[in-house]
Amino acid sequence: MTILASAPPAVRQYRHLTLLLALAAVVTVSLVRVFTDExxxxxxxxxxxxxxxxxxxxxxxxxxxxxxxxxxxxxxxxxxxxxxxxxxxxxxxxxxxxxxxxxxxxxxxxxxxxxxxxxxxxxxxxxxxxxxxxxxxxxxxxxxxxxxxxxxxxxxxxxxxxxxxxxxxxxxxxxxxxxxxxxxxxxxxxxxxxxxxxxxxxxxxxxxxxxxxxxxxxxxxxxxxxxxxxxxxxxxxxxxxxxxxxxxxxxxxxxxxxxxxxxxxxxxxxxxxxxxxxxxxxxxxxxxxxxxxxxxxxNPTGVLASSLMFGYADGVSLLSDNGPLVHALLLLLSLILLGYAAVKYLGGERVTGIVVALIAVALLVWYLAVDSVPADFTGMTPYLLTLFVLAVASQRLRMPAASGKPYRRGQAG
Known part of the structure; x- marks a missing residue:
């Protein structure tokens, strides 16, 4: 029996949703690439x-x-x-x-x-x-x-x-x-x-x-x-x-x-x-x-996905003449955030959805207002993205319950 077949229905549903989100992300990237001609x-x-x-x-x-x-x-x-x-x-x-x-x-x-x-x-x-x-x-x-x-x-x-x-x-x-x-x-x-x-x-x-x-x-x-x-x-x-x-x-x-x-x-x-x-x-x-x-x-697969995202930002920052490319990424990020804001808003987290939507609109305005991003900014991209995604995703995270807490053998819980 395969792992997928033996998994609970909730797990299978989560995996199907993950695949759909991955496909949507690829389609969005392709659309932005065609629209910006980057x-x-x-x-x-x-x-x-x-x-x-x-x-x-x-x-x-x-x-x-x-x-x-x-x-x-x-x-x-x-x-x-x-x-x-x-x-x-x-x-x-x-x-x-x-x-x-x-x-x-x-x-x-x-x-x-x-x-x-x-x-x-x-x-x-x-x-x-x-x-x-x-x-x-x-x-x-x-x-x-x-x-x-x-x-x-x-x-x-x-x-x-x-x-x-x-x-x-x-x-x-x-x-x-x-x-x-x-x-x-x-x-x-x-x-x-x-x-x-x-x-x-x-x-x-x-x-x-x-x-x-x-x-x-x-x-x-x-x-x-x-x-x-x-x-x-x-x-x-x-x-x-x-x-x-x-x-x-x-x-x-x-x-x-x-x-x-x-x-x-x-x-x-x-x-x-x-x-x-x-x-x-x-x-x-x-x-x-x-x-x-x-x-x-x-989670290992989550670490892989987030590492690829951070790696992409880091890799882009190393390219020569990367200002136009980072400019196109502003449009991509704004579209992704608009989708994320819609999910949060429809899911009942209206305040979070509105805040994320405002950030997405700000990035879209920035994209429309300039033709390229300064080279000094592109070197900061991986570090700014690190702070940004942690701030946006902080509400869904759950660390191990005893992580960082002191432990001594025989002590009461």
Whole structure:
């Protein structure tokens, strides 16, 4: 029996609604692309760049998901990603590409271990510990780069290049056909073909691993006894303790995995998004990963969807002459918000619907009033979008009940 057939009617209805919303989003994007004549919205190059930008955010978001599902808030994702960038560069330079991936996992897990010791064993406030790890991670990476990279070929006190990176694959036939259909710029069909071309042309093996980890996370956390016990630690650790669950052990495992995932995100930045290492390479993506976890409602598929959205905004900001493209995205965002406002208003949340509609109208007026968006603004796009979507979606979010709360064995609930 398939999973879909065995799912409750409410779950099947939710999945059907999700598919309809996804189709509506694709149609809206295609309409805006045709109306604005901004073909770069859905070219294979743009979508491939968006995917590359999304993967580090996705891995950081999955890392945050593992920790928070066990009841630990991991604000230190940024610092753990930074440690991962150095680990990837150092081990890849000396031992090869996949040794670099393992090195990044170990360095990120080391940052997770520090966070676990501080928060789980000593009861330090999770936010304070995470901020301290971010600061310490930045300083540690700067010191390690200066110590180990200065005398290497292609190295310096703040950078390193010339190391091995994971291979890329292109699926012959599918890639060529999708690229051809994409070049025709047909309504909807070419936009879907561009997405296919983007994921079948020069696709890094590390990208495949990142997406596979979404499915693995969903299966482990929601389909195994281990995942059930781990999630119980984030919902009601006292009840889990009474059932014989070693809460401390599960929290430690979750935070170590969280740090390792963040470190893998750092490896992606140093080995796929760029072919060289520089200090401070994350540029706030650990925080955006945390936002993708929250906007994804602490769910792996939600984290994937929100990461792709943030990655698209991040990728667009990296394009040269991106002002006209961001201008077209203003129209797209205003239409999406108008639809969201209508759903909220018809669903009985009239105040929220009206507020969101006013924001959508303001964006539409901005779109009509200017021909392009200043370059200085486009660099802010990912961060403004992060604040915006969290503000809009905050009412539907539900974090694990015990996330961020101190726990001591034997205490009353």
């Amino acid at each position: 073909s770069r919205m859905t070219t294979p190059g743009t979508l491939r760049l968006a995917l590359i930008a999304a993967c580090p955010i996705l891995l950081a978001g999955l890392g945050g998901l593992w920790a928070e599902r066990a009841g630990v808030v991991n604000i230190g994702l940024e610092g753990q990603m930074l440690l991962g960038t150095w680990g990837a560069a150092f081990f890849a330079y000396h031992f090869g590409a996949w040794a670099g991936v393992l090195g990044a996992l170990l360095m990120g897990a080391l940052g997770g271990l520090l966070h676990a010791v501080a928060t789980i064993t000593f009861g330090v406030d999770h936010i304070i510990s995470g901020v301290a790890i971010n600061i310490a991670g930045l300083g540690a990476v700067g010191y390690l780069a200066q110590t180990f990279f200065t005398d290497l070929d292609g190295g310096g006190p703040r950078n390193l290049s010339g190391y091995a990176v994971p291979a890329q694959i292109t699926i012959p036939g599918i890639s060529d056909a999708a690229l051809w259909v994409s070049d025709q710029r047909w309504f909807l069909v070419s936009d879907i073909a561009a997405a296919v071309a983007g994921v079948t042309t020069r696709l890094s093996l590390l990208t495949i691993l990142a997406v596979a980890l979404v499915a693995l996370t969903a299966w482990v956390l929601w389909r195994t006894p281990f995942g059930l016990r781990l999630r119980s630690c984030g919902e009601n650790p006292q009840a889990a303790e009474t059932l014989g669950v070693n809460v401390y052990r599960y929290k430690y495992i979750a935070v170590l995995i969280s740090g390792a995932f963040a470190g893998l995100g750092g490896a992606y930045l140093a080995m796929v998004a760029s072919s060289s290492f520089t200090t401070g390479q994350t540029n706030g993506r650990g925080y955006i990963g945390l936002a993708s976890m929250i906007f994804g409602n602490w």
